[in-house]
Amino acid sequence: MRVIMLxxxxxxxxxxSRGIGYPVDDATGKRWIRKRIAFIAPPDDGAPExxxxxxxxxIEEIEAEKPDENNGEPSVKELKVIAKSEGIKGYSKMxxxxxxxxxxxxxxxx
Numbered sequence: 412m413r414v415i416m417l418x419x420x421x422x423x424x425x426x427x428s429r430g431i432g433y434p435v436d437d438a439t440g441k442r443w444i445r446k447r448i449a450f451i452a453p454p455d456d457g458a459p460e461x462x463x464x465x466x467x468x469x470i471e472e473i474e475a476e477k478p479d480e481n482n483g484e485p486s487v488k489e490l491k492v493i494a495k496s497e498g499i500k501g502y503s504k505m506x507x508x509x510x511x512x513x514x515x516x517x518x519x520x521x
Contacts, residue, residue, distance in 0.1 A: 412436070413435075414440045414444070415430065415449060415450055416443075417449055418449075486507075487507045490507060490514060
């Protein structure tokens with residue numbers, strides 16, 4: 412069975428990207444369709460074929476092409492990753508607003 416992903420999904424330590432067609436076993440395909448994660452790909456659907464990103468630049472390019480669901484604002488999870496990388500203490504207990512204020516303050520100081 413070949414499916415096109417509606418949502419990015421991780422399955423068996425592998426990421427399946429939204430909008431890409433993948434061959435999967437029937438049981439997995441039916442489960443994803445039932446959960447509205449994917450739909451059956453029509454024959455010769457024109458969806459881009461699965462390709463594995465080879466470098467970090469490829470992965471970043473793919474991420475940049477994804478439509479922005481938060482009106483340009485990063486998610487709390489993304490903000491926490493950034494805060495951790497910048498060495499901000501107590502970031503895990505902060506709200507999105509607090510994280511944005513602190514990170515914007517750090518960016519202004521740089």
